[in-house]
Amino acid sequence: MCRTRFGLIGHNRTISRLRERPDRRYQRRLFPTGHSPVKGIRRCHAESQGHGAIHQGQCREPQPAASGRGEIAFALGDAVSNAWKGEADGGFPKKLDKLRGIAGIYPNYIQIVASADSGIKSLADLKGKRVAVGSPKSGTELNARALFKAAGMTYDDFAKVEYVSFGQSVELMKNRQLDATLISAGLGVAAVKDLSASIDIRLVAIGADVIAKVGDPAYQPNTIPANTYNGQTEAVPTAAIRNILVTIPA
Numbered sequence: 001m002c003r004t005r006f007g008l009i010g011h012n013r014t015i016s017r018l019r020e021r022p023d024r025r026y027q028r029r030l031f032p033t034g035h036s037p038v039k040g041i042r043r044c045h046a047e048s049q050g051h052g053a054i055h056q057g058q059c060r061e062p063q064p065a066a067s068g069r070g071e072i073a074f075a076l077g078d079a080v081s082n083a084w085k086g087e088a089d090g091g092f093p094k095k096l097d098k099l100r101g102i103a104g105i106y107p108n109y110i111q112i113v114a115s116a117d118s119g120i121k122s123l124a125d126l127k128g129k130r131v132a133v134g135s136p137k138s139g140t141e142l143n144a145r146a147l148f149k150a151a152g153m154t155y156d157d158f159a160k161v162e163y164v165s166f167g168q169s170v171e172l173m174k175n176r177q178l179d180a181t182l183i184s185a186g187l188g189v190a191a192v193k194d195l196s197a198s199i200d201i202r203l204v205a206i207g208a209d210v211i212a213k214v215g216d217p218a219y220q221p222n223t224i225p226a227n228t229y230n231g232q233t234e235a236v237p238t239a240a241i242r243n244i245l246v247t248i249p250a
Contacts, residue, residue, distance in 0.1 A: 076142075113204075126179075134166075147210065221238075222239065
């Protein structure tokens with residue numbers, strides 16, 4: 001039977017949980033990286049030729065075709081789009097036209113979370129505020145750059161930009177050292193639930209007009225349902241980006 005190695009490009013809590021299962025069969029096959037989607041796709045495209053396994057953001061040495069092992073990875077749709085088009089600003093100086101999509105899986109929702117006392121009620125209100133955008137060149141940070149650009153803003157418009165993880169940004173908000181954080185993840189993020197239990201928060205809407213200006217079909221309008229987080233009584237429009245299973249033909 002062919003055994004397929006799975007690689008995760010970028011952050012994903014679902015796969016991380018699978019690794020925590022005591023059954024080591026899952027641990028041998030699932031490799032969450034927590035590293036840049038750009039680095040993972042680019043290296044695997046160049047090195048694996050369809051026979052390697054992604055591990056810690058890199059590809060292992062190609063395995064012989066006779067080993068019967070394949071490679072499947074998944075990444076946010078915008079990272080795959082950037083790789084396919086060869087978007088230098090997205091971290092892909094060359095077009096990676098060997099990538100092949102297998103299927104779309106779950107979406108990441110862009111969740112801009114602001115403290116209620118910050119006065120932030122819209123994207124425009126983020127100007128002059130302290131904002132976290134994710135780790136440098138992570139999937140979240142690439143999403144932040146694209147959406148703020150579409151909204152007519154750059155990082156220079158903020159009083160301070162923090163390149164930190166979800167958990168770190170939440171702690172900064174609890175300590176009144178940060179006004180808002182942008183998170184790209186599934187709904188019901190534990191860090192945001194924890195934050196909403198500690199302080200009053202507000203989710204900032206991202207309109208369909210802004211999403212259209214991103215110019216990438218990977219970004220689609222969606223909605224964060226009411227009561228996803230404590231105190232969030234209304235649904236909030238936002239952008240969602242589907243994760244895509246990808247492979248490289250042998």
